[in-house]
Amino acid sequence: MTDQAASPASLPAGAQIDWYFDFISPFAYLQWQRLRREAPSLLIHPHPVLFAGLLKHWDNKGPVEIPPKRSWTYAHCLWIAHRHHIPMRLPSRHPFNPLPLLRLSIALNNSADVVDRLFRFVWQEGHLPDESAHWESLVDELCISDEALRSNEIKAHLIANGEAAIAAGVFGVPTALVNTQCFWGVDATDMLIAFLKNDAFFSSAEWQSAHSLPEGAQRR
DSSP: OOSSOOOOOOOOTTOEEEEEEOTTOHHHHHHHHHHHHHOTTOEEEEEEOOHHHHHHHTTOOOGGGSHHHHHHHHHHHHHHHHHTTOOOOOOSSSSOOOHHHHHHHHHTTTOHHHHHHHHHHHHTTOOOTTOHHHHHHHHHHTTOOHHHHTOHHHHHHHHHHHHHHHHTTOOSSSEEEETTEEEESGGGHHHHHHHHTTOGGGGSHHHHHHTTOOOOOOOO
C-alpha cells in the first residue's frame, strides 16, 4: 500500500448498502469518510442505532470498556485517520451519551449531509451533545428544537432500527448490510467494496468454508 488515498471505486450501477452506525463510534466516522471518498457512487442508506443496545443484546463489551484496549482503540483510530488523510480530533471524553445525536439524525431523515455534519461535530470539532453552547449552536444551525428530538415517534424509530439490526445479525458498528451479508467494521471497508464489485472470491469454496466451520472448544 502507498500513503495516497485510494482511488474512487468503480461500482456496478445501483450499488447500495444499508449502513448501521452510532455517532459514538470513531470507527463508524472513519468508514463514513472512506466510503464517501472511495465509493462516491455508492448509495448509502444510514440507519442510526444505539451501540450499547447491540452490546447488551449480544452480551458483549465495547472496545473502550476493556482497559488495555481503550487507549489502543483511540491510537488505532488516529492512525487510520492519518493513513487515509482523514481529519480527526478526539472529543474531550469518551464514551458519551449519543442519544441526542441519533435522534437528531432521525428527525432530519438521516440525509447524507446531516450524518456528515453530526460526525464532524464529534470527530472533527471534538464536541459532545452535553456541551450546551455547542449543542444549541448545532440545533440552531440545523433548524430544529430539542423538544422535537424527544418525540415518541423518533424514540420508537430508533428502537425499531436497533431491532432491525439485531434481526439482520448486526452485532457492532459500523456494519454494512448488502442483501443479507454483513460487513462489520472499518477494517472491512476494502472487503465490502470488493463484494460490491462482484469479486470472484465471494463465490469461492474458501469464502463458503468460513460460514460452515464447526464450533470447537468453548470458553467456560
